[in-house]
Structures are given as structure tokens and as C-alpha cells.
Amino acid sequence: MAHSTLLEAVDRRVREAGPLVARIAREVWELAEVSHEEAESARLLMDVLEESGFAVTSRGTAGVPTAFVAEWGSGEPVLGFLPEYDALPGLGNEAVPRREPRKDGKTSGHGCGHNLLGAGLVGTAVALKGVMEERGLPGTLRVYGCAAEETEGAKVYMAREGLFSDLAAALHWHPMAYAGVFNLRLAAMNQLAVEFFGRTAHAGMEPWKGRSALHAAELFAHGINLMREHLEPTARVHYAFQRAGESPNVVPDYARVWLFVRDADRGRVEETTRWVERIAEGAALATRTASKVELRFGMYDLLPNGPLAERMQVHLERVGVPEWTEEEQRFARECQENFGVEARGMAAEVLPLSDEVTLGASSDVGDVSWNAPTMGCTMPAWPQGISAHTWPVVACGGTSIGPKAALHAARVLAGIGAEILTDEELRAAARADFERRTRGRPYVSPLPFGE
Known part of the structure; x- marks a missing residue:
């Protein structure tokens, strides 16, 4: 003293x-x-x-x-x-x-x-x-x-x-x-931008010609919520839809999700981030769209x-x-x-x-x-x-x-x-x-x- x-x-x-x-x-x-x-x-x-x-x-x-x-x-x-x-x-x-x-x-x-x-x-x-x-x-x-x-x-x-x-x-x-x-x-964190790219079409006339980026984003979010059950109690994953289409009558060709991954240390955050990337790939595969996961920011x-x-x-x-x-x-x-x-x-x-x-x-x-x-x-x-x-x-x-x-x-x-x-x-x-x-x-x- x-x-x-x-x-x-x-x-x-x-x-x-x-x-x-x-x-x-x-x-x-x-x-x-x-x-x-x-x-x-x-x-x-x-x-x-x-x-x-x-x-x-x-x-x-x-x-x-x-x-x-x-x-x-x-x-x-x-x-x-x-x-x-x-x-x-x-x-x-x-x-x-x-x-x-x-x-x-x-x-x-x-x-x-x-x-x-x-x-x-x-x-x-x-x-x-x-x-x-x-x-x-x-x-x-x-x-x-x-x-x-x-x-x-x-x-x-x-x-x-x-x-x-x-x-x-x-x-x-x-x-x-x-x-x-x-x-x-306090938790380490990654901020991720998760994007999906599809193809527009008339949603009523010929929806089969479109590929919905919104469907990919929805499937991605479902996968994230299923993943949560298997994360350790220190983990936190939360997201918001930033882009999800403009009109119900147009198959959305672009969707973007902003997502945070938090956990007790950088190693765990990076491991969960890799899992998130695989979920995005799977959602894109299932909807015949393309995905991109970009790390925007991180903290220790x-x-x-x-x-x-x-x-x-x-x-x-x-x-x-x-x-x-x-x-x-x-x-x-x-x-x-x-x-x-x-x-x-x-x-x-x-x-x-x-x-x-x-x-x-x-x-x-x-x-x-x-x-x-x-x-x-x-x-x-x-x-x-x-x-x-x-x-x-x-x-x-x-x-x-x-x-x-x-x-x-x-x-x-x-x-x-x-x-x-x-x-x-x-x-x-x-x-x-x-x-x-x-x-x-x-x-x-x-x-x-x-x-």
C-alpha cells in the first residue's frame, strides 16, 4: 500500500x-x-x-x-x-x-x-x-x-x-x-458477414428458374441454431438478417447475415468460426446458391x-x-x-x-x-x-x-x-x-x- x-x-x-x-x-x-x-x-x-x-x-x-x-x-x-x-x-x-x-x-x-x-x-x-x-x-x-x-x-x-x-x-x-x-x-469474439448469392426469377410465374439466397440464409440460421446445442456453455452465437430480399414477388438473389461468435478464448472462437463456415457451405449446397463468409473484426x-x-x-x-x-x-x-x-x-x-x-x-x-x-x-x-x-x-x-x-x-x-x-x-x-x-x-x- x-x-x-x-x-x-x-x-x-x-x-x-x-x-x-x-x-x-x-x-x-x-x-x-x-x-x-x-x-x-x-x-x-x-x-x-x-x-x-x-x-x-x-x-x-x-x-x-x-x-x-x-x-x-x-x-x-x-x-x-x-x-x-x-x-x-x-x-x-x-x-x-x-x-x-x-x-x-x-x-x-x-x-x-x-x-x-x-x-x-x-x-x-x-x-x-x-x-x-x-x-x-x-x-x-x-x-x-x-x-x-x-x-x-x-x-x-x-x-x-x-x-x-x-x-x-x-x-x-x-x-x-x-x-x-x-x-x-470477458469473451473473445469474431464478427462475421455471411453472404449468399442466388438468381432472381418471377416468384409466381417461374420460381423454378430462381435460386433463393433467402432460403440459403434461412437454412444457415437453422443450422446455427442446431449447432448451439453442441457448443460449450461459455459459447455465444447470435445473428441478425441484414438483407433478405426486397419484394415477395421476386426470388431474392442476395442475402446477408451479420453474426457474432463469442467464447472463452481465441482458440474456441476460431474453432466455432470454422464450423460456421461449413454450415454456410452446406446451406449453399442445399439451395444451389453460393456462399461467402468474411471475418470483419475480432477481439481477444x-x-x-x-x-x-x-x-x-x-x-x-x-x-x-x-x-x-x-x-x-x-x-x-x-x-x-x-x-x-x-x-x-x-x-x-x-x-x-x-x-x-x-x-x-x-x-x-x-x-x-x-x-x-x-x-x-x-x-x-x-x-x-x-x-x-x-x-x-x-x-x-x-x-x-x-x-x-x-x-x-x-x-x-x-x-x-x-x-x-x-x-x-x-x-x-x-x-x-x-x-x-x-x-x-x-x-x-x-x-x-x-x-
Whole structure:
């Protein structure tokens, strides 16, 4: 554990960064730019970092136009931060405890709290810079502008270029309904475009002259659903029909299915992907059409890190959850009532450190975790019982609840960040844990060649 005087300095610097955190959270919430379009949000974060003494060393990083990298300091250890700032389509909502579209007509919204996520991590970096300056601590702080997490996350492209390989550690957090440590595994994933090509014909006059791509897609989907019975419990396969014909009177000559394959690790995902390809071939054979399966995007599973998780838990318990006002709790309960869940308000306690459970969701943080020791935490930013990607999340992110969560997360992250910078034994233990987990399994980018 860091010396109390160091933590006092950390807490003081985080408090000083409070207005900056609140400003970023509010302005990015108002912008609500979706993946790959978050240019103004990225510019805001870069401007704040430059105003705080950081140098933006890369723009359009790894070929992602709205990604960036900013640094301060020199030499080792190098500590990384992973802010995100993209919103979700169709979730625009006023900062009120009910479903109400924004008055300005903005239809997108921060239904995953990325306005808070980015604000908290930038605030952490700025606070740690102040601590390092006043105490003369060596090292480099590096902020990665992680664009487009909700679609094709920039972290995967950054990982392909080796941009995380020199980090002592990477820190992240995520707004949630509870406070806990990311001592868990998230699933690896492939995104596939499955296409079928047939031949048009008059569906009433001479259907025998056509070859239905839609029938092939339907048969493919049936095969996928039969396959599910024989997958292990860690696997997830889900799909959506993107193209399936234009008119009932025309035999469709083209159909496209967008499909996700998830599982506990890359090996299992790749094995299931090969099975999916064979099912597509079979569907095409049965319908006398042609098939094409294209890998569009992939991600690694998220690796935990034991020493960092244990230390993160110490700091999370030290900081605790925000003290909610009665007005904030009332807002949270109204959100819950209007969403149809029990009105329990905001979480008031920190969860104990969990075992390394595997969840079915995926994140591009996983690719970072295969390149450097990585750890994060969650902080309550919306009411208990509410899922991410919903209007109450957007609403709470535009009130005092959201920035309060981001500032508390910054205290936790700055506390463990200060320890990583000053505790050589902690860095060594984190590196040893990372090497044990990845031994014999070097990182190979899951991105398709040429992407």
C-alpha cells in the first residue's frame, strides 16, 4: 500500500481535477457522437490534455480517424489509460427520470456511460501528473484515445501495431450499477458477414428458374441454431438478417447475415468460426446458391491480473462509493419505477473481490490485456437493476450522478496508479502474473489481413 502522504497528495489532486472531470462528462454527454463519428469528443479530450501539459503524439492513431495518443513525462515505468467516448444510436434522452427524447433532436446517447469513462480517466492522468511533478517521480503517463468501442474498437488496431507492449500496466474503468473490481474474464469474439448469392426469377410465374439466397440464409440460421446445442456453455452465437430480399414477388438473389461468435478464448472462437463456415457451405449446397463468409473484426478475451486486482480492491474499499444526496436517490428510484424494476436507488456498498468468473460479453480492452498487465474497476453511475444500453443510463449520465461516479473512479485509479509508479515489487508481480497467463500463447492480431 502506498504511503499515506502519497495517497493524500493523490486525493487532493483528484479533487482539484473535479471541475475538469465534470466539464468533460457534460460536454461529451451533450455531443453524444456515435462510433467513428466522435471527432468533437476526441478533440475535446485532446484539448484538455494539451491544456494540462500533455503532448498529443498521435492523431488518427492506428488508422482510426477519431483515435489519438497523448503523453507526459519520460522514461519508465510507463502507465497507460484507456478512455472511451463514443455514444450509442437511438438512445438520446433528456436528463430526466423517464423516457423523453432530447429537445435538441439528438437521437444518440451515452447509454454505456462513455462520457463518464473518458472524463474519469483523463482526470486520473491529469491528477497523477500533478503528483509526479510535486514529488519528482519518474515515469511516463500515456493516454490512449480509444475510439469506437461500441463497434470496431480502436484498441484492437492499436494492439496490432504494438502500442501497448511497453506498458508497466494499463488502467481502465467502466460506469455500472455497482462498485467492483474487473477481476473477471470477458469473451473473445469474431464478427462475421455471411453472404449468399442466388438468381432472381418471377416468384409466381417461374420460381423454378430462381435460386433463393433467402432460403440459403434461412437454412444457415437453422443450422446455427442446431449447432448451439453442441457448443460449450461459455459459447455465444447470435445473428441478425441484414438483407433478405426486397419484394415477395421476386426470388431474392442476395442475402446477408451479420453474426457474432463469442467464447472463452481465441482458440474456441476460431474453432466455432470454422464450423460456421461449413454450415454456410452446406446451406449453399442445399439451395444451389453460393456462399461467402468474411471475418470483419475480432477481439481477444479479457485477462485478469491477480496482483493488480487485489491492490485495486484495497483502493476501491478505501475510496468507497459516492455519498448520494436524497435528490439523487429520488431521481434513481424514479428511473427504476419508470423502467419497471424494484426502486432500490443507487448502490451504497463496494462488492467483495470476486473470483475470476467468465462472462459472455466482450471488450476491446481484452486485446490490451494480452499485451500488458491490465486492470480496471466499476463505479455506480446508474441505479441498481438497470442494464447498460438503456435510457436511464443516458439520463443519469447527464445529471450530478454521472460526474460524481467518474470522480470517485478517478480517485481509485489514481491511487493504484501512484502505487504502480512507485512500487517496483507490485510492477514485478503484475508482470509475472501476465507472463504466466500468456506463456506459450503470443498475441496474434485477430483482425483480418488488410484491415
